[in-house]
Structure formats: structure tokens, C-alpha cells
Amino acid sequence: MEIHQIPLLRNPVMIVAFSGWNDAAEAASGALEHLLSGWREKMDEVVPELIADFESEDFYDFQVNRPQVSIDESEIRSITWPVTQVFGLSVPSMNRDLVIVTGVEPSMRWKSFTSELLDLADDLEVSLVITLGSLLADTPHSRPITVTSTGAHPSVASRLGVSVSRYEGATGILGIIQDGCLRRGIDAISLWAAVPHYAASSPSPKATLALINTLEEFLNISIPLGDLPDRADSWEKEVNELAAEDAEIAEYVRALEESKDAAELPDVSGDSIAKEFERYLRRQKED
DSSP: OEEOOOOOOSSOEEEEEEESTTBGGGHHHHHHHHHHHHHHHHOTTOOOEEEEEOOHHHHOOTTTSOOEEEEOTTOOEEEEOOOEEEEEEOOTTSSSOEEEEEEEOOSSOHHHHHHHHHHHHHHTTOOEEEEEEEEEESOOTTSOOOEEEEESSHHHHHHHTOEEOOOOSOOOHHHHHHHHHHHHTOOEEEEEEEEEGGGOSSOOHHHHHHHHHHHHHHHTOOOOOTTHHHHHHHHHHHHHHHHHTOHHHHHHHHHHHHHHHHHHGGGOSHHHHHHHHHHHHHHHHHO
């Protein structure tokens, strides 16, 4: 890892996502792209600072994640290597700063990768690590995207007010980072968005928006949304049109809608309405 600077951050939260296996419909990586650009569009003084990046040759198999060649307007060729970068984001309107970790999921040496990342987290005095992921699921695109918030240990989950992760099976780098945080005594949670498996061939701004909204609720902050809600609406309309062209898919979507509505009906309560109202008040105050 090459460290460019160690900025002075206020009670920072590290937010981590990678493209690849953990990133169905690019929802999680899209959430970090939004975080890095959202405040910049709203206020010029909020500019991400590059803190560090990982050496590509140490962690990537270039036959799996190949370097990309591009040519500029002057016909000059350049090569972009797969990489993981760490940015600092200091937002004056918030009482804590953000450390954004984004890149391509590493191909190898995950233990070393995680150790280096969490060493940097210690240097930055990170108080909480939040990993973002998205997965394919049997869920309808026309209903709110479900985001599951979990902790890797019962005591951590109880203290932070999330569920205990009960997942068993193959894991990605996010699972290794969660385990590394647990071993070091760093608070960590994981947020996973459920993306409709029949509509995952293109980026899903609706799933990205769901992750952003869940971050807002958990951290009690207001994040500028820009055109993300409009893009989420457009995505849903496009999927509606595609589903309408195939009778079997349309029937399948209706069955998913009925199942989800029946399962969530008992959960419609004053608490859910209160959460939506609190989010509205935070955004009004920010504006």
C-alpha cells in the first residue's frame, strides 16, 4: 500500500465496497461513487482526498481483472490498472468524517490485504467499519429494495442495533474484512441490498438509493441525493416495460409482489412511518 497522507479526521467511519462478486447490479460500488461525488455537486469545499492506494501487482490477477487501455483526444494511449483506493471525505455539516474504500475486489492474498487496510483504519482512528454489498434475490423490482443490516458477532450486533449474520457458505473480501474487524475489536456492520435477479444485467440506481438511505438512517446523517431518485424511477419504469413484453416474467413478478406484500404487511407500523419522517426532517434541515 502506498500512503499519500494521513489527514486529521473527526471520529471517522470507514465505508467499504468493491466491484465484482459482492456487487450485484453495481449497487454497492454505485453507492460509493455517489458518496464521492454527491457532496462535491452540492458544495465545492467538500472534495475527496486520496489517502492511499494498494499496489496492483500484490493483490490482483491480471488475467481475471485485466488492465484497461484508453486513448485520449490526442490519440495518446494509457493503461488503467485494477486498484483499490482510500479517500477521506470531510463534510462540515456532519459531526463525523468518512473514509471511503473503493475498487475492484482483490484476486489474492486477502489476509494481507485486510491486514493492511485495517492497519490504515487504526492509523486514521476509525471508530466504525461499514461494508456495502448487493446480492441477487427473488424479490420484485416494483417494491422497495430490502437492505439487510448485520453484525458478525452477537455482542456487536446487539450493541449496534442490527441483526446477527447467519450466513454460511462462500464469502467475498467483505466477509474477510468483517472477520478482521471482529478479531481486532473494531466495530463493524454489513449492509446488503437485495437486487431482483431478473433485472441485474444493468446498474440498479434503485438498489444504490436503498443503500444510501440505509446509511443515512444508521449514521443519522443526510446525504445529498442529486438525481439518484430520478434515475431509480427511470430504472423501475424500464424494468416494467421489459417485464410487460414477456408474459411469463410478468406473471412471475406478480407472484413476487403478492408474496412480498403478504410478508411485509405485519411490519407496516408507526416505527416505519417514523423512520421515513425522520429522514425527511434531516433532509429539510440539511437543505
